[in-house]
Amino acid sequence: MLAKVNSFALSGLDGYKVDIEIDINAGLPKVEIIGLPDTAIKESSERVTSAVKNSGYHFPIKRVIVNLAPADTKKEGSLFDLPIAIGVLAASEQLFSRSYKDYVILGELSLDGKLRPIDGLIAILISGMQQGYKKFIIPRDNAAEASFIKGIEAYCVGTLKEACELLEEGGNVAPVPYREFESSPAEAVFDVDFADVKGQVAAKRALEIAVAGGHNVLMIGPPGAGKSMLAKCVVSIMPDLTFDEAIEVTKIHSVAGILDEKKGIVTSRPFRTPHHSTTVPALVGGGTKSKPGEVSLANHGVLFLDEVPEYSRHALETLRQPLEDGFVTVSRVQQTVRYPSHFMLIGSMNPCPCGNFGSKKHICTCTPQSIRKYINKISGPLLDRIDIQIELDAVEFNELRSRAEEEKSADIKARVMKARAVQSARYDSLPIFTNAEMNNRLIKEYCEIPAEAESLMESAFKKLSLSARASFRILRVARTIADLEGKDKIETAHVAEAIQYRSLDRKYWN
Ligand SMILES: Nc1ncnc2c1ncn2[C@@H]1O[C@H](COP(=O)(O)OP(=O)(O)OP(=O)(O)O)[C@@H](O)[C@H]1O
Ligand SMILES: [Mg+2]
Numbered sequence: 001m002l003a004k005v006n007s008f009a010l011s012g013l014d015g016y017k018v019d020i021e022i023d024i025n026a027g028l029p030k031v032e033i034i035g036l037p038d039t040a041i042k043e044s045s046e047r048v049t050s051a052v053k054n055s056g057y058h059f060p061i062k063r064v065i066v067n068l069a070p071a072d073t074k075k076e077g078s079l080f081d082l083p084i085a086i087g088v089l090a091a092s093e094q095l096f097s098r099s100y101k102d103y104v105i106l107g108e109l110s111l112d113g114k115l116r117p118i119d120g121l122i123a124i125l126i127s128g129m130q131q132g133y134k135k136f137i138i139p140r141d142n143a144a145e146a147s148f149i150k151g152i153e154a155y156c157v158g159t160l161k162e163a164c165e166l167l168e169e170g171g172n173v174a175p176v177p178y179r180e181f182e183s184s185p186a187e188a189v190f191d192v193d194f195a196d197v198k199g200q201v202a203a204k205r206a207l208e209i210a211v212a213g214g215h216n217v218l219m220i221g222p223p224g225a226g227k228s229m230l231a232k233c234v235v236s237i238m239p240d241l242t243f244d245e246a247i248e249v250t251k252i253h254s255v256a257g258i259l260d261e262k263k264g265i266v267t268s269r270p271f272r273t274p275h276h277s278t279t280v281p282a283l284v285g286g287g288t289k290s291k292p293g294e295v296s297l298a299n300h301g302v303l304f305l306d307e308v309p310e311y312s313r314h315a316l317e318t319l320r321q322p323l324e325d326g327f328v329t330v331s332r333v334q335q336t337v338r339y340p341s342h343f344m345l346i347g348s349m350n351p352c353p354c355g356n357f358g359s360k361k362h363i364c365t366c367t368p369q370s371i372r373k374y375i376n377k378i379s380g381p382l383l384d385r386i387d388i389q390i391e392l393d394a395v396e397f398n399e400l401r402s403r404a405e406e407e408k409s410a411d412i413k414a415r416v417m418k419a420r421a422v423q424s425a426r427y428d429s430l431p432i433f434t435n436a437e438m439n440n441r442l443i444k445e446y447c448e449i450p451a452e453a454e455s456l457m458e459s460a461f462k463k464l465s466l467s468a469r470a471s472f473r474i475l476r477v478a479r480t481i482a483d484l485e486g487k488d489k490i491e492t493a494h495v496a497e498a499i500q501y502r503s504l505d506r507k508y509w510n
């Protein structure tokens, strides 16, 4: 006889309904899966056969045809094991209840009949709910993820046998209880706090401005200056994740298979540090499974590129789309998927190949040509998107040993939040949230500066031969500095400070 089981598959972060039809008829004993299966689904027949036998049922010694519909999409993964097994048991009349028709069924089986968690479950549940499905049977290890979604009933089972019992007897099993989301729960501790960083007043100030206005940053300084340490502190002064942001981050991490299954949701902003040898697919997404890349794993958080000039030109160029659009498109043979990639970029680099250019303590042995070549590696698309450039040097020994109290991240964050609130109010009716997102038209509207600042800009332009683009960046940053001070109008001092954050233009660029 024929059985039809409801399941779901993923395309990017969106789930779509898959009907699994199982037909058993006379013929040579064989399992045939049709409907564009990938290798994981082909292997599914082996797992399902063993799991059925090892759960106390018998596998029909007949021709078993499994059809995955719609047939025109490329289905990936092993999440169809459980619905296929249930369908086989229903079609071979070992499962008497027809209640399986009321559920969307998902799960990978191991040979002994145990269920394994699946990647991307939260994305499937949300899509399922939006498409009107209410009851789901899922692997127990995915329970935490399911608990944050209101309006569904997710029934967790540990084995194929348990799934069958649930379907036969129903009633006794309660769905996963709903849990309220709490952003950065009290126990959340960041790896490092700005209070751990001695001195570096100017760099800390620049990072505060960067986070306040959503600006990308490049840190330039010799080895050991504390660039990596400062970058790690940045997430600790970013606003808490909202529920919607947390869900989006969780979906991406779940699809990528890096979600902490016990927690089930991401509660703090991601900090991703792809190594400079990282491949382009690993950076922007793609590969055989069209998984999200680092730029998407960093969504709503920080992407830290340590030693930017070490990355390949090609890798840096592929960052253009995510930096400009806040999303990436990943193309495959059968489909194109899109992942969000809205992150704050922090880059770090040495000032020159030897690292000592501009240092007060060490002598630089590089030629002007080699310095220019080194800096030139990060020209173009990347530098175009960086509003703030910070130069820093290592702190002195006595400063490092000083017992003076440094300001805590929590206090800096409070100021950031105030400046963010000013921006939210200003851009209330616009599709942007931060000053860094202002286009030239908005800059004209919101970044008026006094005549005195105008002449300051003019002389800076002449002296440093800045580009027109640099001027827009200076104005955006000046706007953020004014917002941090709670000033409605940009003042000359704000512009003067913003000009300081163009060190590459000043020193080496031209
Ligand atoms: N201002 C500081 N306060 C406290 N510790 C510091 C400071 N600066 C550096 N350190 C210490 O020095 C170590 C090296 O710093 P970090 O790795 O951040 O430097 P870096 O600029 O990234 O160097 P590199 O160019 O070698 O990557 C840190 O782990 C930290 O312990
Ligand atoms: Mg470092």
Ligand SMILES: [Zn+2]
Binding pocket: 352, 353, 354, 355, 356, 357, 363, 364, 365, 366
């Ligand atoms: Zn040098």
